[in-house]
Amino acid sequence: MKLDFTGQTVIVTGGAHGFGRAIAHAFAQDGAAVWVCDTNAEGLGETARLARQDGLKVETRTVDVGDGAAVQAFVQEVTVATGRLDVLVNNAGGVLGQVGRPLEEVSPEDWRAIFRVNVDGAFLFAQAAAPKMKRQGRGRIINISSGAGLGVSLTGIQAYASAKAAQIGLTRQLAHELGPFGITVNNVAPGFVRSNPATERQWESYGALGQEQLLNGIALKRLGSPQDIASAVLFFASEQAGWITGQVLSVDGGK
Template sequence: MNITFDGKTIIITGAAHGFGRNIAQSFATRNATVHICDVNEAGLEETLKLCGSKTTAHILDVGNRTAVQETVAKIAASSDTIDVLVNNAGGVRGQVGRPIEEISESDWQTIFDVNLSGAFFMSQAVAPTMKAQKSGRIVNISSGAGLGISLTGIQAYASAKAGQIGLTRQLAHELGPWNITVNNVAPGFVRSNPTTERQWEAMGEEGQAKLLQNIALKRLGKPEDIAAMVMFFASDFAGWVSGQVISVDGGK
């Protein structure tokens, strides 16, 4: 299966490291014009260096609807099309699992802003362009936590990722008449960024062994495994696939 994106314009959020960086590199090596977005300016610059001259960086907080609208309008003005949106921005924003009675309103909302509201705002912003061109791909990066429970015990993270899966299915039906597909990748645990490295170390040898034992393939995945599924969803091969959630987790 030879997947290329010649002449295609791609937007990726959360591209400063981890899955987002690898997804950006995967599109760049397939000859796409790539727009990478993140609040982490230093990490975004590093991704930009790895992706090459057809990539443009945008400092963006996806939880800020006004900033999202302005950034997407700028991208649309510079491109003939917006072909693919990858809503990858997310994470636990430095939080750790705590009892429900200790969670503040701010703790809860901060995680929802980036994981769920951000995906909604970005999808909302690209929809007019994709409708006008009568084509488009939206790929959301959720989590196994959205299908089950969060390994970290963070209530807002599990809830926001489950909400993102619901958003995927709803938008697939709303946008389908314009030939816009909306799909979701739900990664298992992957050591892909500083947060997951801290989580891995906190498990200790016993916890790490237990995690691996619960995976059918008995090994952790890599960011490239997540990017590969994104490439499929974004490609012409997935033209009649929409509203789907695919777990990329080594088998559970």
């Protein structure tokens, strides 16, 4: 199935590495004008450099997804520059360097920080993108959650599992609100993928036995890649998914 996004404008949040970088490059390869944001300026530079190396172009901006004014300004810049906004991928998230701790040791600040990037960011970007998509009569919003939002988190971080579950709830609610305007809202829930420094540290922490146990719990007996996640996102963004909304697709090798 050949996907073509020529003439379309795509925003990808959290594009400094991992899933976001793979998603941004995949859209660029299929003809889209891609705008990527993150708070990691160095990582954004590498995303742009690797794109140029492959003959592609992505625009990058340093944006804090939890800052409503910054989000509105970025979306405004994109729509003024391109005249449209077809796809929004809310990929920014993660655990912000936190590790699993007993419930009584988690501060309110740490709890809120994870919600800010994983849930607030998705809400603020959808809020900023919706008016333009409504005027177009068409749009695609794809949120990147986690298997943790459908079950429990391998990290043991309470806020992460809760935030990803909240993001899935937001996906379903927005699908019903925005559907009458031709906008679909879907969710990709990745399994464990070694995609960034945090997941590399997590993988190493399991040790040989823990790694073997994790793999044995996957039907396909192997880990996936960021490209596997990008493929699911591009499908949801495509015309082939035009009558699919409010759905969560687990891309986890089978559980």
